[in-house]
């Protein structure tokens with residue numbers, strides 16, 4: 001297996017059925033990125049973009065992804081960063097670290113979407129009540 005050191009990125013509307021080796025495909029429409037695992041194992045890596053998943057940085061020339069990509073579900077269990085189209089290999093995580101990471105991700109999602117939901121429901125729900133109480137002072 002040949003490891004990839006440098007990726008090329010392509011902005012696409014939809015992903016090709018066969019991913020070219022060494023290409024990171026970016027779909028803004030679907031807020032998703034896909035590429036073949038950098039270790040050369042041939043597995044397809046799909047990374048969703050969201051405030052609680054991955055973030056894409058595009059500097060006009062190259063892309064970077066944050067956080068790192070940990071392919072714990074593949075036999076290779078490869079772990080790397082993509083920074084300015086370059087692959088930076090990282091240490092493999094133990095299963096304990098993987099489990100802890102998944103827990104953190106879940107918690108982050110709960111906090112993010114939980115707060116978001118409250119922010120939407122909270123002030124909107126309270127406003128008429130407060131306004132009515134305010135008005136009633138003058139009635």
Ligand SMILES: [Zn+2]
Nearest residue numbers: 037039041076
């Ligand atoms: Zn791999």
